[in-house]
Structure formats: C-alpha cells, structure tokens
Amino acid sequence: MIASDTLDRAPSAPDAKVHKRNLAGMPEDKAMLRAAADLTxxxxxxxxxxxxPDMLASAAVGYLALYGAIATTQPAVTVLLGALSAVALYRALLFIHELTHIHRDALPGFRFGWNVLVGIPVLIPSFMYEGVHTLHHARTRYGTVEDPEYLPLALMKPWTLPVFALTALLLPIGLLIRSAILVPLGALIPPLRTLVWERASALSINPQYRRRKPEGDFARMVFWQELGATAWSWLVLGWSATHGWRPLLIAIGVLSATALLNQIRTLVAHLWENEGEVMSVTGQYLDSVNVPPPAMFTALWAPVGLRYHALHHLLPSMPYHSLAECHRRIRAHLGVSSTYEGANYSGLFPMLARLARSSMRRGA
Structure with a gap:
C-alpha cells in the first residue's frame, strides 16, 4: 500500500505513510496553517x-462552439465542436465556485453577469451552490453526514464509482425538468415546493443532505434566479417544439459531457476516506488533493484553480488566480518533507486508480 501510494504522488512528495494515519484524529499543523496565512x-x-475576461472568453468560446456543432451537417465536426464547447462551458460554469467564496463587494456585477450569461442559460443559477458549498468548508461539518459534498467513496462498493460518474450524464435533463415543470408546479403546490427545494436545489452529492429554507435577501435572489431559469427553459422548449429538437439534443449532449467531466474531477478532489468524523483543518487538507505542475492537462479537467483543491481548503477565500503563487510560496517555505507535501499528487489517472484500488480493497 505504501509503495503504490508513493507512485501516485508528485515526484517530490514525501513518504505516503501520512495517508495511513487516522486523518480524523490528525492534530493541527500550526506551522503550516500560519505559513499559509502569513505568506499569502x-x-x-x-x-x-x-x-x-476569463469568464467572458470561456462562455464565448463555449457558445460559439455549440452554435457550430448545431449548425454543421457533418457528424465528426459536430463531435469535435461539441467537445470544445463542453470544455469551455465547463470552465465558465466553474466560476460558480468562486462566487461562493469571494466577498459580495469584491467584484461588482460579476454574480449578476455570470448568472445571466452562464448560470441561467445552463439552468444552474448561483443559488444552487451558494449557501451549500460553504457547509463543505465548515470546521465541524466537513466529511460528516451534514456535509453536502462528501461521501466516503473510497470505502464504498466498487460499482458505486462508475455509477457515481455516469449519473452525471442525466443532469441536464433533470435540470430541464426541474426548471420547466417542478418549480412552476411548486408555486401552486407548497409540499412539492418544499420537496424540490430540500432535495433538488443544491449541487450536492450527499443523499442525506436536506437544504434549509432560504431567508431574507437570499430568498429574494433565489426567486429572481428561479424565475429566470423557468422562463428560459420554457423559451427553449417552445422554440424546440416549433423549430426542431436537434439543437436542444446537441446542447443536452454537450452539457452532459460537461457534467461528466466535473463528476470525474470530483472523484479525485478528495481521498474520500473519512467515515463521518469531525476533522481538523490539517486533516481536511490531507484528505484533499492538489495536482500541481508538472502534471499535464490539469487546467482542462480542474480549471479555475481547482487543481489546488487541498490548498483551497487551507485558504478558502483565496482567488483562483493566486493559488499557483500561494502553492509556490508555501512549498518553498516549508520544504518537501513538510505536511504540506502530503496533499500533492501527480495526476488524474493515478488518483482514479488509487480510489478504485481503495474501493475494491475496503468495499468489496
């Protein structure tokens, strides 16, 4: 086990024995936490x-490629442009992660602009992540049954991993049903409205999570975003019914590929080895994953700073464009034998293999 874990790591990482320790009982590495805060x-x-510019360019490339995929009559070109659209829209969509952490006054108009250009057109308004993702970072919730974004996947049955990934392909259809049918019906049927809000209004992976009713300014924001998503879904369905379903089917295919890519990234965002116990910040860090350079193609499958996911758990409010420099500074200051190296890995496929091995050993 130790040898295979070592192969999974970045070349400069120390012995992987640190991952064999009980992360739920991991004491705080105060030197690492202090360095992360002071140096950045x-x-x-x-x-x-x-x-x-990053968000606008990503959205523009995504939509232009999608238009090209729809307009062409050559299947191979449709596939190629669809793939480009999926990757570009994936990057544009992941700015929703930044919206959950940046101060509301830091980027005037960005939340509104992102929702109009990206969130509502793909039926994932920002409220579906805001107020949800922050629970994943809460000191007493991470990795517990109250964490909407955590499942002990490494300890579950091996078949759960492909099922977990492939169910993402159904997300665009589910979102269309939600916005076009369930939300409007919920306005007339209060119990359905409660059910949809609690069970189908959050980007979460924990089936036990139930979302609390929105209040105050957030509730008003939810209302307008829901209204926009419902109106857009009706417009899309109405246009498709009168002009043909091919454009919608291609768009669903592109967004399904985007959802699958994100679900695969999610599989390697953590080690997924916690069984519901409260963890220290250091334990949370070591249960999370950085894939720093020289790993190739990481910016495609873990864009907008998510290649530094473990570092993000140390510095949740750090903007994505600063994480690479944060990583460089902390690593240089603490050295290759520090706790900080314990969350640095070499790439996507070694991490997927590690997760699969762990699942087969412990969940079979």
Whole structure:
C-alpha cells in the first residue's frame, strides 16, 4: 500500500505513510496553517481584470462552439465542436465556485453577469451552490453526514464509482425538468415546493443532505434566479417544439459531457476516506488533493484553480488566480518533507486508480 501510494504522488512528495494515519484524529499543523496565512496576504484580493475576461472568453468560446456543432451537417465536426464547447462551458460554469467564496463587494456585477450569461442559460443559477458549498468548508461539518459534498467513496462498493460518474450524464435533463415543470408546479403546490427545494436545489452529492429554507435577501435572489431559469427553459422548449429538437439534443449532449467531466474531477478532489468524523483543518487538507505542475492537462479537467483543491481548503477565500503563487510560496517555505507535501499528487489517472484500488480493497 505504501509503495503504490508513493507512485501516485508528485515526484517530490514525501513518504505516503501520512495517508495511513487516522486523518480524523490528525492534530493541527500550526506551522503550516500560519505559513499559509502569513505568506499569502498580499495576493488575496480578487482581480476583476482577470475574472471578467476569463469568464467572458470561456462562455464565448463555449457558445460559439455549440452554435457550430448545431449548425454543421457533418457528424465528426459536430463531435469535435461539441467537445470544445463542453470544455469551455465547463470552465465558465466553474466560476460558480468562486462566487461562493469571494466577498459580495469584491467584484461588482460579476454574480449578476455570470448568472445571466452562464448560470441561467445552463439552468444552474448561483443559488444552487451558494449557501451549500460553504457547509463543505465548515470546521465541524466537513466529511460528516451534514456535509453536502462528501461521501466516503473510497470505502464504498466498487460499482458505486462508475455509477457515481455516469449519473452525471442525466443532469441536464433533470435540470430541464426541474426548471420547466417542478418549480412552476411548486408555486401552486407548497409540499412539492418544499420537496424540490430540500432535495433538488443544491449541487450536492450527499443523499442525506436536506437544504434549509432560504431567508431574507437570499430568498429574494433565489426567486429572481428561479424565475429566470423557468422562463428560459420554457423559451427553449417552445422554440424546440416549433423549430426542431436537434439543437436542444446537441446542447443536452454537450452539457452532459460537461457534467461528466466535473463528476470525474470530483472523484479525485478528495481521498474520500473519512467515515463521518469531525476533522481538523490539517486533516481536511490531507484528505484533499492538489495536482500541481508538472502534471499535464490539469487546467482542462480542474480549471479555475481547482487543481489546488487541498490548498483551497487551507485558504478558502483565496482567488483562483493566486493559488499557483500561494502553492509556490508555501512549498518553498516549508520544504518537501513538510505536511504540506502530503496533499500533492501527480495526476488524474493515478488518483482514479488509487480510489478504485481503495474501493475494491475496503468495499468489496
């Protein structure tokens, strides 16, 4: 086990024995936490000159490629442009992660712009992640049954991994049904409205999670975003019914590929070895995954800073464009034998293999 874990790691990582320790009982590495905070204060400000062009360019490429995939009559071109659209829209969509962490005054208009250009058109308004993802970072919730984004996948039956990944292919259809049918019906049937909100209004993977009723300003934001998503879904369905279903089917295929890509990334975001116990911040860090350079193609499957997912758990409010420099500074300061190295791995496929081996050993 130790040898195979070592092969999974980045070349400079220390012995993987740290992963064999009980992470739920891991004491805080105060030197690492202090270094992470002290060394990065000067780059903790979100820069609109990076956020806006990145989001707008990603959305533009995604939609233009989608249009090309729909307009062409050549199947091979449709597939190629559809793949490009899926990757670009995936990057644009993942700015929803940034919206959950940045201060509401840090990027004026960005939340509204993202929802109009990305969130509502793909039927994933920002409320579906805001107020949800922050629970995943809560000190006493991470890895427990109250964490909406955690399942002990490494300890579950081996067949759960492909099922977990492939169910993402149904997400666009589910979102269309939700916005076009369930939300409007819920306005007339209060019990259905409660059910839809609790069970189908959050980007979560924990089936035990139940979302609490929105209140105040957040409830008003939810209302307008829901209204926009429902109106858009009706417009899309109405246009498809009168002009043909091919464009919608291609768009569903593209968004299904995007959802699958995100689900595969989710599989390697953590080690998924916690069995519901409360963990220290250090334990949470070591249960999470960085895939730093020289890993190739990481920016495609873990964009917008998510290649530094473990580091993100140390510095949740750090803007994505600063994480690479944070990683460089902390690593240089603490050295290759530090706890910090314990969350650095070499790539997507070694991590998927590690998860599969763990599931087969412990969940068979």
């Amino acid at each position: 204060r000067d780059i903790a400000k979100a820069r609109p000159e990076i956020y806006w």
